[in-house]
Amino acid sequence: MSNMTREETEALIQEVLEVYPDNAKKDRAKHLTVNDQEVEQSKKCITSNRKSLPGVMTIRGCAYAGSKGVVWGPIKDMIHISHGPVGCGQYSRAGRRNYYVGTTGVNTFGTMNFTSDFQEKDIVFGGDKKLAKIMTEIEQLFPLNKGITIQSECPIGLIGDDIEAVAKKTTAEIEKPVVPVRCEGFRGVSQSLGHHIANDAVRDWVLGNRDNDSSFEATPYDVTIIGDYNIGGDAWASRTLLEEMGLRVIAQWSGDGTLSEMENTPKAKLNLLHCYRSMNYISRHMEEKYGIPWMEYNFFGPTKIAESLRKIAAFFDDTIKENAEKVIEKYKAEYEAVIAKYRPRLEGKRVMLYVGGLRPRHVIGAYEDLGMEVVGTGYEFAHNDDYDRTIKEMGNATLIYDDVTGYEFEEFVKKVKPDLIGSGIKEKYIFQKMGIPFRQMHSWDYSGPYHGYDGFAIFARDMDMTLNNPCWNKIQAPWLKSEEEPEAAAAGA
Amino acid sequence: MPNVMIRVKDDGGLLFYIAKKDQEDEIATVEKDSDSEWGGEVELTDGSKYYIDPISPRPRFPTTLRFKRAE
Numbered sequence: 001m002s003n004m005t006r007e008e009t010e011a012l013i014q015e016v017l018e019v020y021p022d023n024a025k026k027d028r029a030k031h032l033t034v035n036d037q038e039v040e041q042s043k044k045c046i047t048s049n050r051k052s053l054p055g056v057m058t059i060r061g062c063a064y065a066g067s068k069g070v071v072w073g074p075i076k077d078m079i080h081i082s083h084g085p086v087g088c089g090q091y092s093r094a095g096r097r098n099y100y101v102g103t104t105g106v107n108t109f110g111t112m113n114f115t116s117d118f119q120e121k122d123i124v125f126g127g128d129k130k131l132a133k134i135m136t137e138i139e140q141l142f143p144l145n146k147g148i149t150i151q152s153e154c155p156i157g158l159i160g161d162d163i164e165a166v167a168k169k170t171t172a173e174i175e176k177p178v179v180p181v182r183c184e185g186f187r188g189v190s191q192s193l194g195h196h197i198a199n200d201a202v203r204d205w206v207l208g209n210r211d212n213d214s215s216f217e218a219t220p221y222d223v224t225i226i227g228d229y230n231i232g233g234d235a236w237a238s239r240t241l242l243e244e245m246g247l248r249v250i251a252q253w254s255g256d257g258t259l260s261e262m263e264n265t266p267k268a269k270l271n272l273l274h275c276y277r278s279m280n281y282i283s284r285h286m287e288e289k290y291g292i293p294w295m296e297y298n299f300f301g302p303t304k305i306a307e308s309l310r311k312i313a314a315f316f317d318d319t320i321k322e323n324a325e326k327v328i329e330k331y332k333a334e335y336e337a338v339i340a341k342y343r344p345r346l347e348g349k350r351v352m353l354y355v356g357g358l359r360p361r362h363v364i365g366a367y368e369d370l371g372m373e374v375v376g377t378g379y380e381f382a383h384n385d386d387y388d389r390t391i392k393e394m395g396n397a398t399l400i401y402d403d404v405t406g407y408e409f410e411e412f413v414k415k416v417k418p419d420l421i422g423s424g425i426k427e428k429y430i431f432q433k434m435g436i437p438f439r440q441m442h443s444w445d446y447s448g449p450y451h452g453y454d455g456f457a458i459f460a461r462d463m464d465m466t467l468n469n470p471c472w473n474k475i476q477a478p479w480l481k482s483e484e485e486p487e488a489a490a491a492g493a
Numbered sequence: 494m495p496n497v498m499i500r501v502k503d504d505g506g507l508l509f510y511i512a513k514k515d516q517e518d519e520i521a522t523v524e525k526d527s528d529s530e531w532g533g534e535v536e537l538t539d540g541s542k543y544y545i546d547p548i549s550p551r552p553r554f555p556t557t558l559r560f561k562r563a564e
């Protein structure tokens with residue numbers, strides 16, 4: 001149970017909004033709310049997917065990040081050119097920790113950075129020639145690549161380069177798919193539109209490639225993992241469970257994924273969607289075009305895993321259903337041991353989350369399995385359908401914040417005083433310096449996997465390791481601490 | 494005139510998804526809904542209304558249709 005009442009939480013929101021000028025206050029007020037499980041439609045209480053206010057510190061990314069960083073980047077056997085200046089690609093290189101198997105630089109290219117490194121003259125005279133040349137070079141240097149994507153950065157759209165024409169020409173030349181993606185960073189309000197654009201590019205340039213090719217032998221148990229980016233090995237931890245159930249995973253989108261897996265996806269029987277926000281578009285498309293049903297699942301924490309496994313099994317025959325029970329049974333001892341070990345150390349601790357488009361609701365179950373409570377949550381780039389799904393997961397009178405600003409987040413934390421914060425790298429050091437245990441929940445703080453039963457053990461260990469770390473009461477210099485202990489603690493919190 | 498994808502929800506209800514706006518809502522009522530005909534005025538659970546000339550026979554969902562905004 002949250003120890004703040006509805007009124008207190010509302011008052012807190014008002015208090016935090018106080019410093020803004022009137023217009024900004026009005027706008028930001030729409031993005032902050034107190035959770036009420038009664039509400040059916042989130043748009044009645046929270047506005048999302050709107051342009052961030054100029055002047056505040058937003059934590060969002062850009063459309064290029066959504067396409068190159070999230071959706072396309074992990075496709076390991078394709079080369080993704082960050083088309084434009086060097087920085088966008090270089091500063092995000094390998095930061096998401098999408099694990100994959102393969103020999104980097106030979107047949108896989110995940111952690112490498114390919115860029116057209118725009119200079120002034122490319123902006124003035126256009127970069128199409130350079131792009132064509134780069135792709136020819138790539139083909140010579142890395143002949144084992146399966147295809148190329150062109151991930152546009154801001155300038156490409158601004159100067160009006162025709163990357164589609166270059167892509168077509170090069171496809172004919174190298175006889176491999178070349179996919180132009182119009183994901184310039186300025187499009188949309190956050191990385192979310194980048195996901196959508198990337199999904200559309202997959203739809204238009206990849207998905208139908210093998211429609212008339214029946215050489216792939218399908219089975220009635222073919223499923224795909226969609227929207228799992230294999231961060232720290234997440235998709236692998238999920239895949240083993242599905243395979244133990246007797247299903248065959250024919251594609252991973254896109255963590256440790258390949259181009260041919262994507263092309264074969266229309267041959268699946270069921271699409272399993274983990275990150276709804278970034279890949280619902282393509283799932284909807286496949287449902288319409290190929291009649292493949294899709295379902296959302298959640299592999300964080302044993303309660304949700306068991307729920308999801310049963311829901312997945314319900315699509316198949318009795319053997320699979322029995323197998324699902326067997327899998328749950330098999331791991332029971334393992335996860336019960338994890339809970340027995342960590343729950344006493346974590347029981348009753350309060351967590352605040354602020355992550356991307358899925359985890360703010362998906363990890364709640366895992367925390368609850370450990371006896372912890374999520375008292376505030378929010379998304380960088382969710383839409384209303386995400387909040388619809390969140391309201392039911394969160395307790396009453398808890399805080400919900402959309403596209404929270406740096407200032408608001410800090411103020412909320414000072415008042416709510418959570419025992420743990422889960423958010424991104426940009427927030428990490430601020431809160432750690434405030435003396436609050438922090439986990440970076442985008443790429444699992446260099447740990448992982450967190451999905452599946454194996455992942456849950458790691459999740460629990462990491463939370464304990466962070467929360468019960470002896471460093472937290474050493475934040476204040478000893479000579480400052482001695483007399484005014486309570487006040488000093490409050491100032492530090 | 495938005496392009497709308499209509500799909501069936503787990504519980505049998507119909508979802509109204511405007512891809513361009515990434516907006517999804519449940520359909521509350523459809524003016525004409527029988528095996529032979531589907532369409533007319535469509536009201537969503539949030540109260541907004543759309544119109545489509547009735548299609549016969551009833552289309553198979555999911556499918557993308559073009560709706561008009563109805564006042």
Ligand code: SF4
Nearest residue numbers: 062064088153154185
């Ligand atoms: S907003 Fe534009 S310049 Fe900035 S990282 Fe994104 S693509 Fe690059």
